[in-house]
Amino acid sequence: MSRAKVARKSTSIDMTAMCDVSFLLLTYFILSATAKQPDPLDVKVPSSTYKIKVPEKDIAILTIGKDKVFFEAAGPDIRAATLDKMGEQYKISFTPEEKKRFSVIASFGVPIQSLKKFIAMDAGERKKSGIETGIPADSLNNQLADWILQSRKSVAELHSQGMRVSIKGDGSEGYPTIKKIVDILQKQKINKFSLITTAEGK
């Protein structure tokens, strides 16, 4: 009896389609990953073993470093509404174009008096010009408190939710600077806030 012959097949598979798909995915992930804006204030965040993620919505981030404070509210709608309210309070009127430009700026640190000039610049100029001196936060001219208050109002109106405040401080920053900011928060009855840290293995 003759045995049934098994046809020998080549073991090499055509990888072309697989390669196409994987590079398509790769392109997608690269493009979606680099959308983050660089921080204007360079801070080195301390690490901790806490595993709670920072929410992306309804949050304000105060970046503290080199004795300066930068402010960031999450979400373009909140930013625009906050700018509206701040303009009203400080008697500065912003055009719709300026509001639109402002709503895409993540973190900023300029006194409101020079905010108009700041908005008009492009990203490269902003960093170079040295205009970013931090938001004034002393007791005579406490614009930071106003920014926080107005953004809280905006979040409450637009999203009907309480806003969280988080502090992103530089590790070598002296405790008195942090305490000054925390005291501003506590004046507004914000007794609970989060400190942003980076992950650390146990």
Place this chain on the structure above:
Amino acid sequence: MAELDTSSGGGKKGGKVRSKKASTKVDLTAMVDLAFLLITFFMLTTTLNKPQAMDIAKPDKDDKNDQKLELRASQTMTILLGKNNKVAWYMGEAGKSAPNIQNFTEIRKSILDNKQKVKATTGKDIVMVIKPTAGANYKNFVDIMDELNITGIKTAPAIDDENITDAEKSFLKSQGLL
């Protein structure tokens, strides 16, 4: 697909010099490997890059309501954060026992020891009071909160940067920590 027809002029007769037919099939395995490696990297970084949050609650600071809650001395451990990444801690009341000065690497053991001691003698959980002084920096503060988390202290620590007593201040000054 990744193949080109290279058999041009194959059917001709005659003794012409023929170039050697090399297969144009490229081995894509390595390329696919690399692509998937990069995909994995980008996928992980987009989701893992999110910063972590440490929730802090501070005591309500009401100007009108100035009441203070007394803590039981037998179950209280106070940690003072000083200059040069040093901490000073003592159990019980201020001034009664001399504070111990330690590094951040050593404090974990002390916290655990005291936690057990308090549990054994009083049957209650330890209460932590953290007093960051003007000499401390932000990293020290985050570190000590992290230590409490690691050592599993469940009761909320009291963060008290207002009521640093004169005895504590003079002690820190004498040790060069303020």
